[in-house]
Amino acid sequence: MIKLENLTKSYRTPQGRNVLFKDVNASFPEGKNIGILGRNGAGKSTLLRIMGGIDYPDSGRVITNQRISWPMGLAGGFQGSMTGRENVAFVCGLHGVWGAGQRKVMDTVQGFAEIGNYFDAPIKNYSSGMRSRLAFGLSIAIDFDIYLVDEVMSVGDAQFKNKCEAIIAEKRKTSTFIIVAHAMPLLRKNCEVGIYLEEGRVKICKSMDEAIALYLKGGAPQQNSKTAS
Template sequence: MIELRDLTKSFRTPHGRKTLFRDVNAVFPEGKNIGILGRNGAGKSTLLRIMGGIDYPDRGRVITDQRISWPMGLSGGFQGSMTGRENAAFICGLHGMWGSARRQVLDRVQDFAEIGNYFDAPVKSYSSGMRSRLAFGLSIAVDFDWYLVDEVMSVGDAHFKHKCQEVIAEKRKTANFIIVAHSMSTLQKNCDVGIYLGPQGLELFDSIEGAIDLYQSNIPKKTTTQKTALAVN
């Protein structure tokens, strides 16, 4: 069970304080994979970070008895001077994994990330794509009840995207996912229910299609301006 209780979150900007959520209350359905939609700046990634415990609300809280991952693809939490292996080992320690359990996780991360010798190089030397591969590999190598996915399936080449889809399909047999993506096909393929973050706040739908319909109905319509070319003789 995941419950948002009186959740409020705002940020200070040069133009004043921007409120993303105000007194949000919601209970996420158990045993369902959830897709989150909303325009850029609606707070999708912020909500994932709060649920993953790496950001904090102004007030209110997330109530759960489940193990929730950090957002897959989030690479900002790595220590740049440490290698990929050292960062992964540190995370293992935080989750109480030592000895053979830690070695198994490190092997899985290295195999999945496919960054070669860079696994033993400082993370500050990585490209953004390599950081995301490492973050995704580390997230999937640790067992959670809920996995948070933030646009990670758009990272990398077709081969890596296919690997992401395969491992998510496998993990869905024993765990659930909360996914932020701009690809409607990705959400339709992986999610059962939907959340739309919009002007009315957080709206929970019994189906992913309901959230997609509302999201698409709020996309500003583009106007087409036809230009007439004039020939000058």
Template sequence: MFELRNVTKSYLTPKGRRYIFRDLSLAIPPGKNIGLIGRNGAGKSTLMRLLGGADIPDSGTIATDQSISWPVGLTGGFQGSMTGRENIKFVCRVYGATGDAMREKIRFVEEFAEIGNWIDEPIKTYSSGMRSRVAFGLSMAFDFDYYLIDEVMSVGDAQFKRKSTELFKDKLQKSKVVLVTHSMREVENLCDIVLHVRDGQVQIYEDVQEGIKAYKA
């Protein structure tokens, strides 16, 4: 379960401070695949980062007893001068995976990403597709209660996309997802509830179709 109490979040812009949420309070039901929907700039990605702990509120509290991933497939956190293997090791240490556990996760990412000897080259020499493959594999190497996805995954060619989708669906047998997307088809296929973000407020719809209808209104 996620519980937000009087959460305020703003960003400083050249035109002054912009408030995304003011005194937002929300209790999200447990054990649900969550779809975050709303217009561009509504605050969907901000809410996802707040739920995942990647961003902190100006004031208020966010509480959960669930383990939450970083955004699946995120490549921005890689250190370019380090090799793929070194980046994987770094993340393993951050999440407490050492010894055999670390070696297993490195092996998993190597086999999944299918980039061969490039795994021992600096990340800055990778193509965007190679970085995405390593990032997605690294996300899947760890088990979380919730996986965060900002927009639908797009990794590699058609065959690799199928492989990625199958692996992710397998993960969702035991875990849940927080999905930020503009694709209502993905919401229908993956989500149990909808959080509609609009005008600094969040409305929970336990009927997915009602949430989609509100979004389209």
């Protein structure tokens, strides 16, 4: 269960304050894989970061009884002077994973990321692609009820993208996914329902195709901007 309760989020810009969401209330369908669509700047990635607990609303809250991952592929939370291995160990500690469990996570991340000896080099020496590989590997190595995916399949070569899709297919057997992407085939393949964001509205659609149609049309049906269900 994920609910947005009176959620408001804005950012300060040189042109003034940009309000992404204002007093939004929404209940996400339970047990469904969800795809999120919206134009650039609609707040897709911001919403994922808020649900993943790495960004905060101005007011309101996210209510859930599930273990939600941080957005897969998000590399901004790594400590640059620490090695990949040290960063993974630190995150394991935050989630209470120790001993044999931590070694299993370490092996999974190292094998999936395929960054060789860089695993024991400081993160600040990584390319953006290497950071994303490490971040994705760490995301899937720890078990969550809901995984958040933010355009991670756009990173890396075809082989890495195939690995990402394969691991998502495997994890879907026991978990659900909320995916932000512009790739329509990817969303149709992995998501049962869709969410369309536009001008602060959170429109929950009955199918992924409905959300895609709204996205392609470039406008959502007029509705109360404070409520979506």
